[in-house]
């Protein structure tokens with residue numbers, strides 16, 4: 001018999017047999033969290049990549065409070081409201097030019113499902129048999145069945161394998177091997193007449209914070225365009241400043257055919273997502289024929305309170321100051337990671353914009369490497385919220401982080417490498 005759990009709650013990505021004690025958080029303020037036992041924890045991963053300007057940003061809090069007193073929720077088929085209209089207009093203003101329509105949903109995963117359904121609907125309504133999806137090795141696009149299908153097959157989804165649809169996978173463009181990726185993509189686009197290629201621009205997040213340069217992104221878009229393959233940019237993680245520009249695609253001067261934004265869309269305050277598309281995709285569904293309707297909805301589509309939070313966040317991004325803040329975090333991150341580039345205990349020391357990652361050299365790699373939970377436990381002892389992906393430690397702070405906060409974080413990473421507990425695991 002299993003010992004009794006502390007709580008009836010079943011937590012995400014949590015093996016309760018190994019970790020049943022949860023850190024109980026009572027407040028969030030800027031880059032810090034306060035716990036029920038009086039600790040202050042530095043949130044070095046933006047609470048799983050969602051918090052952008054800091055926890056409980058006053059402008060976003062006020063917007064939520066105001067909207068909550070006015071209109072909480074409204075059916076979104078046949079009805080609309082000001083916060084949604086304003087968010088749609090502002091997102092289109094900030095996104096790469098050429099995106100014209102905005103479809104709301106509630107999470108990154110649903111924004112990806114919507115993107116896939118848009119792509120398949122587009123080809124069907126044009127009368128073309130194009131249903132296959134091309135993906136990149138090591139990708140992560142969410143945990144619903146469609147999103148898992150276009151993501152890497154891994155321990156995350158092994159039990160559900162029989163339910164996942166087949167995709168065509170191109171290799172990750174590792175440094176020096178970019179042409180292999182581009183050739184594979186070109187072959188897939190020409191040979192298999194796929195409906196779409198879906199990719200995380202510049203950084204593959206859950207797949208290990210793997211980074212590739214903007215020129216590869218630009219080439220991939222060019223290849224898709226040449227074969228009429230729809231290019232879906234999953235910017236659920238890379239959006240909202242993480243890569244140094246508001247959206248990663250902007251660094252490659254690329255306008256995707258379909259773009260998914262979520263996580264930081266509300267500044268990390270409430271769940272909300274948008275899937276943007278070019279007008280030809282909307283137009284393929286636009287018809288007096290009701291069978292061509294885009295049949296997708298969730299109960300809380302464009303929830304007014306979430307939209308009010310998003311609107312406040314988008315207004316914050318209209319201030320030049322928030323872009324300067326991103327640039328300054330990117331500079332501070334570079335300074336902080338610099339010494340690790342020559343530290344033999346680490347490999348693949350890397351940075352794109354405000355995100356850094358480095359791999360602790362251990363004999364065991366991969367997500368299930370024991371080192372992952374060991375490191376996590378080490379960091380929480382230091383009051384740091386860091387959640388390594390196996391032996392890959394990454395830092396993705398909210399933009400209110402200070403240089404001394406970063407000193408704290410990287411000092412702990414150095415100490416983690418010094419600690420003896422896992423030295424026996426080093427590759428020599």
Ligand SMILES: *Cc1c(COP(=O)(O)O)cnc(C)c1O
Pocket residue numbers: 106107108109110112140141142143200205206234235236237238262263
């Ligand atoms: C987190 C993530 C998702 C899924 O978003 P959820 O809101 O967790 O459903 C999809 N794509 C990428 C690139 C992500 O990082």
